Amino acid sequence: MRIAVDVMGGDHGPGEIIKGAVQALPELSGKVVLVGPTEIIKDELSSHKYNTNKLDIEEAPEVIEMGESPTKALRKKKKSSIVVGANLVRKGKADALVSAGSTGAVMAAGLLKVGRIKGVKRPAISTVMPALKGETLVLDVGANVDSKPENLVQYALMGNVYAEQILHKPEPKVGLLSVGEEEKKGNELTKGSHKLLKNLDINFIGNVEGRDIFAGDCDVVVCDGFVGNIVLKTAEGLGNALFKMLKSELDESMLAKVGALLMKSGLKNLKKKMDYAEYGGAPLLGVNGVVIISHGSSKSKAIKNAIQVAQESIKKQVVSRIKENINERTGEING
């Protein structure tokens, strides 16, 4: 098993990325391939102790910056860490790619270099959100805007596999994100999707609403990428705002400060539950290899967790299970 890690991605690369990769090694039953400028990687590695048998370097001198047009950058920068990493997966020289680089560029590299699974119309970015009970997988959170009902059906099949294998949910409950529980409530897309999802042999529980994501009564929530991305950023924004508001309320009183100190571990647990770093990254489902898109502000912990998620995805054969499901079960929707 070989997991390619793009060391140049994100706000804290290469230092934190390499640190996270080194931290992941002890629990890894394979190798990490660090992809980036060899000199920089060697320099960073010199300050770490690690099992050298578990770490390879793949030279990639170029870097795709955050603002660049993904497709242009892919064409122009063939020696960038993202492209070189994706090509390792395409050629079978790596089983997975982990990158905290530009989401658009990693996604484009997944689609164009790693390639779609045959039969998958639109790969989807999925993300794990914390809930009162366990957690909820939401997809698509930004790969495709203006999805069609047949896309949402495939998101449901892919999310179903991922929730079962990686989130350890037997017969995951799959919901369709809409504006009311009744089948007739929603927009053209959800009404069309509901009809198809009903006929699919998965545990489809019908329409769910925004609040259900955080209740945890539903394991997989399926939606168009425009809507999913807005849900993700709304949740991030509100979470941050609440913690800041709480902090500013506390700063106003000495007594409250003492209180906060006493409840420190409780607050810390809560923040941990809300922290994307705990979940490692967002898998791009539907491409022909494991691709994990980590948050741009990932530090070592997020990268370490992303590598573990990648390892788990390889072990549980998520890609070939998705392949089987798409080929065998998409037919179900036509009866």
Add this chain to the structure above:
Amino acid sequence: MRIAVDVMGGDHGPGEIIKGAVQALPELSGKVVLVGPTEIIKDELSSHKYNTNKLDIEEAPEVIEMGESPTKALRKKKKSSIVVGANLVRKGKADALVSAGSTGAVMAAGLLKVGRIKGVKRPAISTVMPALKGETLVLDVGANVDSKPENLVQYALMGNVYAEQILHKPEPKVGLLSVGEEEKKGNELTKGSHKLLKNLDINFIGNVEGRDIFAGDCDVVVCDGFVGNIVLKTAEGLGNALFKMLKSELDESMLAKVGALLMKSGLKNLKKKMDYAEYGGAPLLGVNGVVIISHGSSKSKAIKNAIQVAQESIKKQVVSRIKENINERTGEING
């Protein structure tokens, strides 16, 4: 000034609704008209002290239940509190309607009984969300799914008036909810809307993302009703989940409990900021009268605040200002 209040709406009507109406009277420079079954109203009122000159009763023996089809209920139950209240506004016998009844039914009564402002294609439900700095008006949050760019332009104009007059924001910053700041990021709807909004003589700041709603850098956020409704319910759900998680973390340790007690006022302030009751209700903008849709779980405070918002909307002539804006400024989008 006369404000009609549907006493039968919501989970806590008529008791809490009537209590809220009575609480609103001292600060009201007009009258409240309680709409519902006279006997029930009189019975409830007997336990309150109030200025009888400021309170009228309008008989409405029927009730529209939460699960009913709005349009059917409107046709069938002509003597329901929602229909009677809306008709008072249509006939000029009341200037505003406040109801915590079924959102669908209140909206339908607004559209079909009170009637649209001439030129408004789709009235929109708007809601105030708390932000780090002040608050943000979001619309549409559920009146229309599958909106068109020309609808979003009208939401912007209406939201602009409301934020200026009621939220006291001079030259409100208006943003378009999308998945990236760049004009080209988004779906067909937002790309089409962006082009039109650019040409409008308002303070349009371009695309904004989910997280910007809670930062407070933008005063009015415009979106399709499907997306807005999901944002609203996602925020409600996450807010509730966070408070519950915090509570369960605290329950686990005695020390944390003591801490929570010490920070009680801080937590209370935060909860207050997050509480929809503080904002009273969601105005239905674009109809020919003031219509405030209060939350189904409204208690007296929410109703009192909704009546105050209604009073403010009447005083500041929100309806006629929207009328002017729609007639004069919609033309701007064509240059």
